[in-house]
Amino acid sequence: MPVLFVPSSDDRLAVVAVDSFQNLMPANSEASVSNENKEQNFRSWLLLLTSLVATVTFTAGLTPPGGLWSTDDDKDKKYLAGDPVIINKSPDRYSVFYTSNTFAF
Structure with missing residues (x-):
């Protein structure tokens, strides 16, 4: 069973067992x-x-x-290495x- 580590109220990581994408069950759940x-x-x-x-958007920005253009092959059209192709x-x-x-x- 996959496990997810999440921060708990006492500044520690709590273990959460993941049985599906819809149901997250705390491994150390209390009744009240x-x-x-x-x-x-x-x-x-x-x-x-x-x-x-934030991680996904930062990665998408990079x-x-x-x-990205890999080389400065076409200097007449001003393609510079590292610039986005789509621009x-x-x-x-x-x-x-x-x-x-x-x-x-």
């Missing part, structure tokens, strides 16, 4: 959990989700769709990608 503990758990999950979203092929699509990725980050 206080309201403050529930809020702390919610904050922990929210922090985990925020970290994942590897734009279409890839030269379709500037409108690049603008949409860049804007949406910036807002997501």
